[in-house]
Amino acid sequence: MIEFTLPSMGADMDEGTLLEWKIKAGDTVKKGQVVAVVDTSKAAVDIESWHDGTVLELIATPGDKIPVGTPMALLLAPGETPPATSAESARRASASATVAKRINVSPAARKYAQQHDVDLERVAGTGMQGAVTLKDVERFALARPAATVPEVPHERAVEMRRVIAAAMQRSKRDIPHYYVSETIPMGEALAWLTSANTTRSVVDRLLPAVLLLKAVAITLRRFPELNGFYRDDAFSHAEKVQVGVAISLRQGGLIAPALFDVESKPLQQVMRDLIDLVKRCRAGSLRSSELSEPTITVTDLGDRGSMEVFGVIYPPQVALVGFGRIAQRPWAQDGELKIMPSIKASLSADHRVSDGHRGALFLTELSETLQHPEEFER
Amino acid sequence: MNDTDIHTVVVATLKSIAPEIEENTLRDDLPLRAQVDLDSIDWLNFLVGLHERLGVDIPESDYGRLITLRDVIDYLGKARSRNSDS
Numbered sequence: 321m322i323e324f325t326l327p328s329m330g331a332d333m334d335e336g337t338l339l340e341w342k343i344k345a346g347d348t349v350k351k352g353q354v355v356a357v358v359d360t361s362k363a364a365v366d367i368e369s370w371h372d373g374t375v376l377e378l379i380a381t382p383g384d385k386i387p388v389g390t391p392m393a394l395l396l397a398p399g400e401t402p403p404a405t406s407a408e409s410a411r412r413a414s415a416s417a418t419v420a421k422r423i424n425v426s427p428a429a430r431k432y433a434q435q436h437d438v439d440l441e442r443v444a445g446t447g448m449q450g451a452v453t454l455k456d457v458e459r460f461a462l463a464r465p466a467a468t469v470p471e472v473p474h475e476r477a478v479e480m481r482r483v484i485a486a487a488m489q490r491s492k493r494d495i496p497h498y499y500v501s502e503t504i505p506m507g508e509a510l511a512w513l514t515s516a517n518t519t520r521s522v523v524d525r526l527l528p529a530v531l532l533l534k535a536v537a538i539t540l541r542r543f544p545e546l547n548g549f550y551r552d553d554a555f556s557h558a559e560k561v562q563v564g565v566a567i568s569l570r571q572g573g574l575i576a577p578a579l580f581d582v583e584s585k586p587l588q589q590v591m592r593d594l595i596d597l598v599k600r601c602r603a604g605s606l607r608s609s610e611l612s613e614p615t616i617t618v619t620d621l622g623d624r625g626s627m628e629v630f631g632v633i634y635p636p637q638v639a640l641v642g643f644g645r646i647a648q649r650p651w652a653q654d655g656e657l658k659i660m661p662s663i664k665a666s667l668s669a670d671h672r673v674s675d676g677h678r679g680a681l682f683l684t685e686l687s688e689t690l691q692h693p694e695e696f697e698r
Numbered sequence: 699m700n701d702t703d704i705h706t707v708v709v710a711t712l713k714s715i716a717p718e719i720e721e722n723t724l725r726d727d728l729p730l731r732a733q734v735d736l737d738s739i740d741w742l743n744f745l746v747g748l749h750e751r752l753g754v755d756i757p758e759s760d761y762g763r764l765i766t767l768r769d770v771i772d773y774l775g776k777a778r779s780r781n782s783d784s
Binding site: 517 | 716717718731735737738739742743745746749756757759
């Protein structure tokens, strides 16, 4: 039997409110299928299943506030037979949990109790056979004196600010950042882009941003110490590069979901997917894998941004690439002064995992990659 | 389609990208991208929207001519009469 838990949705989202189930008991589920919609401070997130299976029981109900990692449903693995009754299986699950007394507590209730410091022995159970349900624990927690219950912000904007603050604070507290920067000439890249765009209708036009994202993904292959996660005092390098794109939301706030497979997709596809991603971010509708899978983040402030940006790494990632606006700058070349469009790129990196020398090499190679945009589609 | 109609369509397209703008405070003689915070993707989506609604495909080389709202309306008006003449 599989406990389907609410997956991580990025460092700054530790819980969500279930909006609706897309499955019911008895349904077959495939890995990657959207099974529920969960509301967070930043977006309504389509939760994807990590398993193939059949739905045995839905534990959470719409309206429930669910911490990440809490069981939401029970699934049977393919080929598995269901247990005698579901109450019996809940009892089996709670019996294996580390609680001193034998109390029947649903997995969701147990997790909530843990998070909110509730003594389960004091909670009256209203579930089957006196089992303690999530509602029972919530009711108990809310009835406690105000001092022990956290305030619930009402506006999404306030809540979003709070989660961003928590993530950024955690990043600066835990990650020893170092910074390197490089001014990258963009004459070649922009000439290639202009030429590529003359034959394209406005609907197919490529922006410099996709060249930057592609170049980062390609260059990152050779720098595994910048691509992965630092968790439990250890770094693990990620197999693939999944670039998180920092996107600012019109009503304020920031989100950095993954734009998948930038390395392997043709530029046209990257452009289409980027536009679609931005649209869904602004509409507040993303998939859980987009939030949990970025292995590095790129922040491109664009043509209305500043000259350069030194960003804050988004944990548990270990690096962040920042781009300022492309501007015409004086440039010395072959003993002559000319005007060159250029961009200031920066790397913020985790000094526990990499050193300045490697960080600097990454930027040098990134610059070199951007001098040959015609190679991107090979 | 006269200038006023084009103005209506342009503002409607802008609103689909930046829903928070207030039409009566929008000045057509000041740079548009200073009044409405549009990044490069927003700008592109704006042009795609204009293409969809007015059938005008604006080449990159003409972007520099579209600074104010008035510039945009005049450009579209001329482009449309060219299209209907040919």
